[in-house]
Amino acid sequence: MIDPSRLSLNLITVDHWSLPEAIERCAAAGIGTVAPWRHKVAQTGLAESARLIRDAGLTVSSLCRGGFFTAAGATDDNRRAVEEAAALGAPVLVLVCGPPVDGDLAAARATIAAGIERLLPFAAEHGVRLGIEPLHPMMVAERSAIVTLGEALALARRFDDPSVGVVVDAYHVFWDPRLSDELAAATGLIAGYHVSDWLVPTPDLLAGRGLMGDGIIDLPQIRALVEATGYDGPIEVEVINPALATVPGDELLADIATRFSRG
Amino acid sequence: MIDPSRLSLNLITVDHWSLPEAIERCAAAGIGTVAPWRHKVAQTGLAESARLIRDAGLTVSSLCRGGFFTAAGATDDNRRAVEEAAALGAPVLVLVCGPPVDGDLAAARATIAAGIERLLPFAAEHGVRLGIEPLHPMMVAERSAIVTLGEALALARRFDDPSVGVVVDAYHVFWDPRLSDELAAATGLIAGYHVSDWLVPTPDLLAGRGLMGDGIIDLPQIRALVEATGYDGPIEVEVINPALATVPGDELLADIATRFSRG
Numbered sequence: 019m020i021d022p023s024r025l026s027l028n029l030i031t032v033d034h035w036s037l038p039e040a041i042e043r044c045a046a047a048g049i050g051t052v053a054p055w056r057h058k059v060a061q062t063g064l065a066e067s068a069r070l071i072r073d074a075g076l077t078v079s080s081l082c083r084g085g086f087f088t089a090a091g092a093t094d095d096n097r098r099a100v101e102e103a104a105a106l107g108a109p110v111l112v113l114v115c116g117p118p119v120d121g122d123l124a125a126a127r128a129t130i131a132a133g134i135e136r137l138l139p140f141a142a143e144h145g146v147r148l149g150i151e152p153l154h155p156m157m158v159a160e161r162s163a164i165v166t167l168g169e170a171l172a173l174a175r176r177f178d179d180p181s182v183g184v185v186v187d188a189y190h191v192f193w194d195p196r197l198s199d200e201l202a203a204a205t206g207l208i209a210g211y212h213v214s215d216w217l218v219p220t221p222d223l224l225a226g227r228g229l230m231g232d233g234i235i236d237l238p239q240i241r242a243l244v245e246a247t248g249y250d251g252p253i254e255v256e257v258i259n260p261a262l263a264t265v266p267g268d269e270l271l272a273d274i275a276t277r278f279s280r281g
Numbered sequence: 282m283i284d285p286s287r288l289s290l291n292l293i294t295v296d297h298w299s300l301p302e303a304i305e306r307c308a309a310a311g312i313g314t315v316a317p318w319r320h321k322v323a324q325t326g327l328a329e330s331a332r333l334i335r336d337a338g339l340t341v342s343s344l345c346r347g348g349f350f351t352a353a354g355a356t357d358d359n360r361r362a363v364e365e366a367a368a369l370g371a372p373v374l375v376l377v378c379g380p381p382v383d384g385d386l387a388a389a390r391a392t393i394a395a396g397i398e399r400l401l402p403f404a405a406e407h408g409v410r411l412g413i414e415p416l417h418p419m420m421v422a423e424r425s426a427i428v429t430l431g432e433a434l435a436l437a438r439r440f441d442d443p444s445v446g447v448v449v450d451a452y453h454v455f456w457d458p459r460l461s462d463e464l465a466a467a468t469g470l471i472a473g474y475h476v477s478d479w480l481v482p483t484p485d486l487l488a489g490r491g492l493m494g495d496g497i498i499d500l501p502q503i504r505a506l507v508e509a510t511g512y513d514g515p516i517e518v519e520v521i522n523p524a525l526a527t528v529p530g531d532e533l534l535a536d537i538a539t540r541f542s543r544g
Contacts, residue, residue, distance in 0.1 A: 159479055
């Protein structure tokens with residue numbers, strides 16, 4: 019069993035709701051922590067989003083997402099993301115680091131490292147920790163050249179700064195034969211932990227994720243490895259699957275809370 | 282430019298053809314080496330398949346596939362696969378190692394190691410090398426618990442036997458930040474090299490592969506890393522994509538040969 023107060027709903031799970039609706043429904047369902055996405059904050063407005071979250075008595079675990087360092091305009095956009103995180107009271111800005119340009123993975127990885135280095139002092143000033151999230155290798159071409167926990171940790175360690183860590187998402191890393199070794203050496207470096215499940219078969223490379231318990235990931239085992247690093251923060255439920263939009267909202271949130279409590 | 286005589290057509294690329302048709306077409310197109318699959322050999326019959334290949338003057342680079350060590354009956358089936366490889370003159374039996382049962386990756390990895398250990402003396406007696414092929418991590422749940430080159434190499438090294446090596450498929454490993462380091466330490470361990478390309482977007486987890494040049498993989502770079510290990514054997518073109526069945530056969534083979542020659 020997990021302390022239910024550790025549940026944070028990553029709001030991409032309910033991307034079919036506006037931010038105000040998600041806030042209201044989470045508060046009503048007793049989910050006290052959320053992780054909003056920037057496109058939804060932009061729709062509602064930053065100040066209004068912060069006010070709604072505060073008035074509902076909710077806590078923010080992270081803001082999704084910064085990164086995409088290989089895209090034009092990344093420097094300015096990431097500074098805005100840090101400011102938004104600070105305004106929302108999000109202790110962590112999740113970084114999806116961006117894909118290679120013309121397939122050049124080595125160049126992308128260098129650009130990403132340089133981008134984090136440039137952003138870090140600004141994030142530290144704002145009290146926002148940068149969480150480097152390695153994505154599943156199937157997302158390398160379109161979302162992130164950082165696709166293993168080992169590489170994300172190596173990148174975080176370069177900076178030796180408490181304002182940089184990694185976000186571990188069970189969906190992205192469960193397959194890795196080095197997972198337990200990498201986590202065993204990751205004390206102090208975990209900035210967040212996300213859960214969902216790997217469906218068999220997986221219908222889609224991006225949006226084919228399952229609710230915890232519907233797939234094959236040994237979530238209790240991965241949580242134990244994450245907690246052995248000393249991480250005792252929020253656990254975000256982040257399930258990207260359009261089928262969730264067809265489930266009545268109250269039912270969906272109750273189901274998520276039940277599945278979460280199982281470990 | 283690559284020596285065109287190194288081209289081997291992995292016949293899953295033309296799975297819409299019977300084995301006799303594939304043999305005839307390859308011979309006519311000047312493709313002198315092929316890698317047949319067992320389900321097609323079974324349709325034609327083993328002795329007849331061997332005779333057709335021999336009579337057409339073709340060489341066999343590998344037989345696909347053995348493995349699936351986590352399935353019932355794997356021991357007997359893999360011994361049959363070794364016998365078939367020997368009968369066809371295939372120097373290598375490609376191993377797709379099999380998925381975990383109930384999501385238990387550690388148990389699957391142990392079962393796979395034990396299965397290879399059991400099969401190895403039989404393979405050595407028959408003059409067939411076992412080629413452990415790490416698959417892309419997106420295939421972990423349905424096809425192979427071995428999803429990194431590092432793990433495949435570690436597995437091969439355990440046996441310290443020339444009858445075990447690894448098959449490197451650019452599609453399965455290109456994303457790996459450890460690729461060049463792993464290959465730099467893989468001298469003598471490469472049993473085969475496969476090429477295709479990663480399409481953007483990738484339409485399907487299994488059958489969404491592209492012809493070389495249509496995607497983002499830096500194939501010349503990976504080939505250079507593979508060749509630096511000393512590997513100078515056949516390079517199999519293995520493209521799994523149902524769209525290829527719509528291309529006229531002569532055109533398809535000519536296109537493959539042209540793309541192959543570019544590196």
